[in-house]
Amino acid sequence: MSGYLITFEGPDGAGKTTIINEIMKTFPNEVKHPVIVTREPGGSKISETIRDIILDPNNKEMDDRTEALLYAAQRGQHVNEVIRPALKENKIVFSDRYIDSSLAYQGVGRELGINEVQMINDFATDHLTPDLTLFFDIDPAQGLARIEKLRPDNEDRLEQEKLAFHEKVYRGYQQILKKYPDRIKVVDASAPISDVVEQSVKIIRKQLPEIFK
Numbered sequence: 001m002s003g004y005l006i007t008f009e010g011p012d013g014a015g016k017t018t019i020i021n022e023i024m025k026t027f028p029n030e031v032k033h034p035v036i037v038t039r040e041p042g043g044s045k046i047s048e049t050i051r052d053i054i055l056d057p058n059n060k061e062m063d064d065r066t067e068a069l070l071y072a073a074q075r076g077q078h079v080n081e082v083i084r085p086a087l088k089e090n091k092i093v094f095s096d097r098y099i100d101s102s103l104a105y106q107g108v109g110r111e112l113g114i115n116e117v118q119m120i121n122d123f124a125t126d127h128l129t130p131d132l133t134l135f136f137d138i139d140p141a142q143g144l145a146r147i148e149k150l151r152p153d154n155e156d157r158l159e160q161e162k163l164a165f166h167e168k169v170y171r172g173y174q175q176i177l178k179k180y181p182d183r184i185k186v187v188d189a190s191a192p193i194s195d196v197v198e199q200s201v202k203i204i205r206k207q208l209p210e211i212f213k
């Protein structure tokens, strides 16, 4: 495979989607490869359908293991239908969330265990690991406040979880950062948007210099 998978991770409201959109205004002209943007949960028709089920606030009775398996299932489909074909075509894939979200939210937030969640995802993706991951570091309360401001009455099932859950997820991300220091790099996501964009592109340049013109 000759493309590159770059993933964007962090608490809800960290600014991942906003910053990817900003980066995309100039990044495609700076690199040798075509760039595509995708997201999880979602990114393909089937995976978006699974997304709707997972995030539906009416699905209050969803079991934690069911939730973990649904995230892994949508990821397997997304990888096989969208990500692997793009990598084979030499593209750079920006994914707004990927496996680390499951390790942090389901593995630690839901207390299913990082190793167990890693196992079902390795099966689903046949071990597809990102080349680089940017962790958007923000206090979870600040992230949730951004979401609340953005859509006060329209939070999804995960966003509706109490702050204590999101703090646990944040601690989960800290564990994952320690486990994969070479792959995951930290961005200060509390900074102004232009600054977060600059930090992100600087890290990509440093870690993957070969992709730039």
Ligand SMILES: Nc1ncnc2c1ncn2[C@@H]1O[C@H](COP(=O)(O)OP(=O)(O)OP(=O)(O)O)[C@@H](O)[C@H]1O
Residues within 6 Å of the ligand: 010, 011, 012, 013, 014, 015, 016, 017, 018, 019, 146, 147, 150, 189, 190, 191, 192, 193, 196
């Ligand atoms: N650096 C920033 N400073 C201030 N506000 C920001 C910044 N980045 C994003 N925002 C705002 O925060 C809100 C959430 O941003 P965004 O949807 O990009 O976050 P996200 O990480 O993709 O969230 P989620 O994971 O929940 O989808 C938006 O209103 C956005 O404009």
Ligand SMILES: Cc1cn([C@H]2C[C@H](O)[C@@H](COP(=O)(O)O)O2)c(=O)[nH]c1=O
Residues within 6 Å of the ligand: 012, 040, 041, 055, 071, 097, 098, 099, 101, 102, 103, 105, 106, 158, 159
């Ligand atoms: C991929 C993935 C996501 N989540 C959670 C994180 C968010 O609260 C929602 C939806 O994500 P979005 O960024 O708002 O689009 O799902 C998760 O718990 N596990 C995962 O694997």
